[in-house]
Each structure stands twice: as C-alpha cells, then as structure tokens.
Amino acid sequence: MTAGDAEFSVFFALPEANASFLSTAPYVILPYAAMLALVHGEDLNCGGMTADSVLLRNMRCALEEVVRAHSGFRVPQIVNLTEAPVVANTSGQTGVFFSGGIDSFFSVLRHRKGGDADGAQWIGPATHAIHIYHTPEPVGIEAFETLAPLASAVDALGLSFIPLQSNYMTADRCLNDHWADLAHGAGLATVLHLLSGGLRQGLIGSTHTWGALVPWGSGPISDPLWSGRRMQVIHDDAAYDRVEKTELISQHPEALANLNVCDTRVDGKGYVNCSVCPKCLRTMLTLDLFGKNERRTAPAFDWSNYRPAAFARVFLRTENDTTFAFAIRDRAQTADRPDIVLACDAALRRGRFLRPIARIEDFVKNSRIGRRYRRRLVEWRRSIYNRLGFATRS
Template sequence: MKTSAATRTYDGEWVEIGVEVTRDADPSTPDRLWYRIERRHESLLTDTMDPFVLATLFAAMRTGEDLHAGGGVTGTLLDNLDEFQSAWLQWRPERYHRVRITAEEELPDRAGPDDRSAVQTFSGGVDSAFTTIRHVSGAAGRQSLALTGAVMVHGFDIPLTERESYESLRHRSAPLLQKVGVDLIPVVTNFRSLWHSDLGHWEDAFGTGMTSVLTLVSGGFRHGLIASSEPYSSLLLPWGSNPVTDGMLSGGRMRIHHDAAGVDRNEKVAGLARLWPEGADNLRVCWQGEHKDRNCCRCEKCIRTILNFRVSGSEVPASFPHEVTEEHILSLSGLSEAHVNPLRQILAAAQARRLEEPWVPALADCIAANEEEIAQGISYEGGFPLLATDSGR
C-alpha cells in the first residue's frame, strides 16, 4: 500500500488536504483519503505525512500490505508504530498482520522548548467535556496542559450525509468552548466511510482516526488529548482508544495523551455538574438517535449517561429532556460487552452507595439479560444495540 504526497485544494472558506492511497492488489483504482479544515486554521496544518500514516495503518494491517508514505514521516512515529502493532497483533492475531512502514524521508522531532500547547478531540460528550474543563480549570494538576483548541470531526459518529446535525452541534459547541478559552476547529473527513463503515472494525480503528486528526493540526500544538472512555479499574481491551496504546500513536511533532483514565464516568458527570454546569446542559452523547445533534434518551448511551448522573447524586441536566423509566432500562437489548461494561460500573456504584431507587434492580436485570444473550451469541462484538421501548422486554 502506498500513499502519494499530500496535496491541498481550496474551495471558498475550506482547504482540503488529501492523499491517493494505492493498494498492491489493485493499483489502477486508488482511494482518496481527505480532510477538510477551515482556511482560517490552515496555519495549524502539519507539513508531515504523520496523520496519513496513522489513518492508513489499520487498512494496511487488515490486508497485510506494507505501507509506504510518499513524503516525510517523523522517526518517532515510525518507532512507536512498531510497538503499537505488537499490541494489536497480540489482541487480534486473526484479524491483523504486521506491516513494514517506510517513508520518502524520515523527519526529526520538533526542536525547541515545550510550551505545553494542547488540542483535544471534542464530540460534545461526557468524556471530552470533562477533559476540556479538567485542563482549562487546572483540575488535572501537574498533568494540566495549555488547552486552547478542540477538533470536532464530521464523519466519525455523525455521518457525512448528516450535515445539518453536525452544523447544529458545531454552532452550539463553538461559543460554549470559547467561553472557557478553547477554539473549536471543525474538521471533515472520509476516514470512517472509506475503510471502517462496519462497527467492529471501527471500534478497533477509531483511536488512530482521532489521532490522525489531532496530528493534522500539529503545526500549531505540541500535545493532543484523547479523553478516556473507561477508567483503569474497568479497562476493556482490545478497544480503539485505551491507555496502553494511545501514547504509542505519538509522533515527533505531537505527543498523544490518553486523558483522565484515573476518573470513572460517574465522577466525570459529577465533576461536570460542579465545574461546568453549562457544559453539562449542552452534552451530546447520542450516536443512534434520529437527530445526531441532540440526545434521544432512548439509546444505550443516553440511558447510561442519565444513570451516571443519578448514581452520582447530580441533577440530570437539560441536555437530557426525556424521562427514563425502569421499563426503558429493562428493554435495552443487543448490548455487547463494550456496552454492558459501563453499566456494571453504574450498578456497582449504586450498590456501594446503598441506593434503593427502583431503577437499580431494573439495571441489574438488564445487565443479567444481556450477559445471557452475549453468552448465547445473540449479542456480539460489532453489533448495534437496540433502542429502548416503552413496553419493556
């Protein structure tokens, strides 16, 4: 597999940077991988091929084709990706192959003092919002970075076909972030639709997708933050973003951090309610509802987040406008281990706090029913959870 050197084209307020990706088995029909960014942010773009190597890595590992970048790649990234592959070959030997990664030129690391400038991925969800307020408020202590940028990607959890949903979320999030000193950087990409449209492979590759976008703007930042999705006490491996391998996606121009794995999701929502109530009132966690710019309150992730607020003793914010009943909880089905795992954390917290609300036994029954379906092969990795209904199971 080979990539061309990156090229830029301009269309009004946007600049598109992309590469042609040629597969060994079919060199006559290359794919085009592209990212679009507003021209006002063009100065942030990297002059390396690091983001394109990150984006093409899993596609190459799936076919076993060696990967050659038609431009300069930092030596640090090349070194780190050797170890990154070792982890994934241990986790999924049946799915991936080790590949050799080369480049037209091997580039040195960035010189000069570290100004701790940082950019994060921002989806509007609990994890990314907590990372925002954790760093801008200094609540991360010695880990706090000078966070001033947040990339919001169109083409990941909001499909490219749903432009109105993305624009709605973008225009709601930009002033919210600006109030805490963070500039929203919109990025549009075909990374997911090109190679990772199935959920199973997406759950492996989304970390490299996020890192490719962060590295894309490494011309303006030294550090990239990916918010943790699971705490250290309940890690789910393999998973596309995790504290084991995210740091291995660092290159010579940007260090990648897996942020706040020492804080569980219940603590995160409590922190948001306390430190950034406006952020809590504008959360957007939903990826299955009809409108991707708001919360449906009927999908697994919406219901889970509402229960996070309940179990933490925090008021459910305005971003979740619909009530969730025991019947909704009981009707959740089709959950994989990745969906059941965070529900177990909520149940454990509720039991530790001796909560007696009726939703607690309903959650226990929901978990037990889905664990049985997983054991029977009814629910499976890469499957889509079913939305809650009003009729129960």
C-alpha cells in the same frame, strides 16, 4: 489511497480561520494508513516519503500492541520511505478531542485553564477543543453552523473551537467495521499530527479504567505510541471511570446543557439526544445518581418518560457495556439507590442470557453477506429489538 482492491480518497476540511494549524508534512497520515494496511492484511507502501523517525519507531510499537490485543491480524511492514530526524515542536498549544460526550467534557473540564485537574499528570492548560464532523463528502461551511451550541459551550469554558470535516472513518468499509474496537485511536492521532502546525500536545479521552481494560481502539498503552517529535499524544485518564466523569460533569451547568451522547445529527438542529437508546439511558441513569434528573437540571435530555427501570430493557451486548453497568451499580449501592441497583441487575442478567445473540450478530456483520447488506440487516435488527422490548434508538 489504495487498500485491498479498492481505491478511494480521504479528505480533511476545516474553516480558513484554523488553516494555520495544518501541518504540511506528508507523514502525518501514517497512523491512519498503517491501521488501514493492518485491517486489510497488507504492507504499507509509503511511496518514497520522508518521515519522522521517532513517529515511525513509536508507530511500529503501537502496531505490535494492537496485534497483541486483537488476534487474527499481523503487523504490516512499512516500506518505501526514508526515516529522518524532525525538529521537536516546543511552541505549540494543547488540543483535546471534543465530541460533547462524557469522556471529552471530562477532559475539557479538567484541563482547561483553572480547571478541575487534581493529582493526575499535569498537562494543561488545554487551549483548543477539536470536533470531528464525520461526513462522506465535504458539506460546506454551513455544516459548522449546526455546531454552534458545542462551540458556545467550549467558548464558555475558555477554549477555542476547531471543527474539522472528514470521511476518514467511513471511507473504507473494512476499517470502518473495526473503527471502534481497533482503529479509532490511530485515527484521532492522525488528526492531531495533521494539526501539529499549531498544536504540540493532544488529549484523547479514556474509555476504560486500569484493571478493566478490554481490547479497544484507544487505550492508555497504545495511544501514547502514536506520538512523534512534533506531536505528543496523551491518553486522559484511565484512572477515572465513567461514573466519576459524569459526577464532575453534573457540577457544571454548561456541560449538562450541551451533552452529546447519541452523536446523532438532525438537520438544522445539530446534535440531539434521543433519550431512549442504551447510551442515553446509561447516561441519564448516572446523572440521576447525582440529582440531575429533569430538564431544568440536565436540559440535553428529554426526561418526560424517564424512569430508572427503563435501563432494565437495555441489551448489554459487549464487555464494554457490562463494565459501565457494573460501575453504575456499585455507585448506586453506595448512594442507597435500590431502584437503580435493580435496573442494573436486570440488565446484567439479560446481557448474560443474550450474549450468544451478540456473538452471532458480530459473525454475520463480518461475513461477506453482512458487509454487502449492512444497512438492511441493521434495520432488521432494530425492528426485531423494538418488538422484543429492547432499548434502541428511535
């Protein structure tokens, strides 16, 4: 692929046992390629390929929504391709993205066969859990062996596990910089289209709720617009906030034993939660609300140094972080947990006071200097945060 002045390759690799899920249609890469063109301010040249006309129409609408929500971008023109009708996929199964985090465990628990789905849209049963193993280059089948705990958890819940290696999140620096806030929904949709040889529906776990939506790479408006005739992309489910999702997970020991919040891999161990970073503390604080606050009840975390007041040290950098803290605070008030309320109040005050620092960081990150010295700047920031007593990853 070519973007800006750079040429690079994107790969996807999965076990041979899952090879039947792969689609041979070249247009499955289009959501990813369109977002790549958007962040570089270029048009998308498709090289004369023939593409699903329904996907193309939906994709143009998705790009319009992305540009509406994020200023400073323009909708790329999609050129040099032929639109054609594609036979609908009516016999495939349903996949759900599964990182092991709160949002993905919630979707798995709700939509597995015999799951906890209530009056929301009936989708299931979900049959396959898709896990993306991000890596700059293929690392062989042994990498999948470290995912055994997640695979076992999925198997216990009645789903089949599809692990997939790819560098598509980090292959291009510009796209990677906008991955979370702008592009990851299109990236996940691309994986679903890639697997449309065996799947016909795919669920992307929600991040925000109706009434509290913020510009983000995945959402209930944009995600379904990445659908085509052979793949329906479903956003699941903006009617539930993170606290409600955690409440459901707190009732399932198999989920509590395998939560992956940090998304940090340790050689030979797979995913390990640090139990001190903002995401870990936020999750532990919420689990505490539901009485899961020790290794016996929530073994995915180290509770030896946990106390609710530790959340007061968290720097709520973004509107995203602030929304989650308010949701925890509201539930803590209902549950008569003044210690958690006080911790959330302190974190929210700190966030308001320090928000200008976050804006400066974002400006530097997106500058030429920031792009060139990214790793060094991240290390400096972490060191400074530690000295100031902010909660950061160890």
